Amino acid sequence: MTRPDQQSLPHLTGGEAGQREVIGFLCDPATHGGLPVERVDTHISRIFLAGDRAWKMKRAIRTNYLDFSTLALRGASCRREMEVNAAAGDLYREVIPVTRREGRLHLGGDGTPVEWLVGMRRFDRNDELGRLCDAGRLTRIAAEDLADRIALGHAAAPVTPDHGDDADLRGRIDQIAGALSAAADGRDLARAARDWRAAAHRARQAQAGLIACRHRCHRIRRCHGDLHLGNVVMIAGQPTPFDAIEFNEAIASIDVLYDLALTLADLLARGRGDLGNAMLNRYLSATRDYRGLALMPLFLSMRGAVRAMTAASRGDDTEARRNLDFAIRALSPPAAPRLLAIGGLSGSGKSSIARALAPRMGPLTGAVVIRSDVTRKRLAGAAPETRLPETGYSAAMNRRVMARMTCDARAALRTGTTVLLDATFLGADWQACVERLAMHEGVAFDGLWLDLPPEAAMHRVEARGPDASDATTEVIRRQVADAACPAGWHQVPAGGRLDEVIAAAATALRLPDAYPIRSET
Incomplete structure (x- = not known):
């Protein structure tokens, strides 16, 4: 090690x-x-x-x-x-x-x-994602493209069975804590480093069964190993990771979510939790690694502690303290998870609202968003933006989509993560399914219905660019007969400006102010 x-x-x-x-x-x-x-x-x-x-x-x-x-x-x-x-x-x-x-x-x-x-x-270093992020030019689309790239890389990466068990993870925590204490060199950070080490080991011990399961299930692979934003550059419009660890197999032979956690921690440190949330949800839609979310607080904490050590070693105590505080907060007990559903006509803005609200639904990477349009494409073996034929919208496929979304939501909820389901929720079967899920899992449920006149929804669908939704104006005409706010759901007018609709939705769902909303796309 x-x-x-x-x-x-x-x-x-x-x-x-x-x-x-x-x-x-x-x-x-x-x-x-x-x-x-x-x-x-x-x-x-x-x-x-x-x-x-x-x-x-x-x-x-x-x-x-x-x-x-x-x-x-x-x-x-x-x-x-x-x-x-x-x-x-x-x-x-x-x-x-x-x-x-x-x-x-x-x-x-x-x-x-x-x-x-x-x-x-x-290449032009201004095209590195770290610099793009700092300049406010890193887009959600680029973050999601990177998530796709990482998911494909992880799927193809060799399994490394000699690494990644509980003893390995225990050793990594001890090494990070030891290096941080050495870098702090007796300063106030040293005591905080000891506190972090104890908290990290408690978190590891609490997830010992999951760590062993991930080792058995080949989630430990030969990864990139150093996926911070400075090691990704835009080439021909695509985010391209480079400078993967070549000099030490142990450093790169890690849990795939620990590999991803470095990118997420980098985004969080730069104040772009919205992009981190979008990236994580895109990755999860491709990998369905929802059970692994129980380890994400520990992995993000470890990445934060390494950032603290790096800052301390160059004498920047302010930055070191900020990163160590993040590492310690990441291990705090989370709030009880919630299940939320956003429904309405195609084009009513469900995905835009979900994307804006999700980062506000948790202290780290926010809520898991499971979108029916993306789930349908994954079930069909297609990329989210690929248009499906009519057979992709059969009654049988609709049932498969509902079952898959329910299964994935259950897995995420059981890790203590809040889940937001994004679908039209037209029809009593969909509404009953999501409400039964909340009851069976013992979590609070809220439904949000976006109310938009059909003509406005049709105009939006005609105007939008590439998207996971294949809805057309004819699809909306067929939806109108079933478009009614379910009993007990919050109804929010969706015809105004996006920021106004976001604010109204946040108020209806009683979201806290601790995690600021960003509506950039």
């Missing part, structure tokens, strides 16, 4: 001093056809940017979590980096040696290799 504090051991003989000649060579514009060179140093690599290319060189160091101390090890790590980042497409181009020939260094070609590089396609 490796420690996350990333403190280097003393360099071996030669070490980085032996790389000075290569560094000078790669900094020389002549090496790159006269193009100017920009150098970026990280804690484990040196990157040289010239024109449309980037050359990454491993630093000749050995730490408690990696070993780049020899040329052979650095070459092997370069090749492994290409392998684990294969999903990044042509962002990763080649592994190439720096060779010595006739007393001079050359980039590639014949000669004796003196260093190994990963050749990459250079």
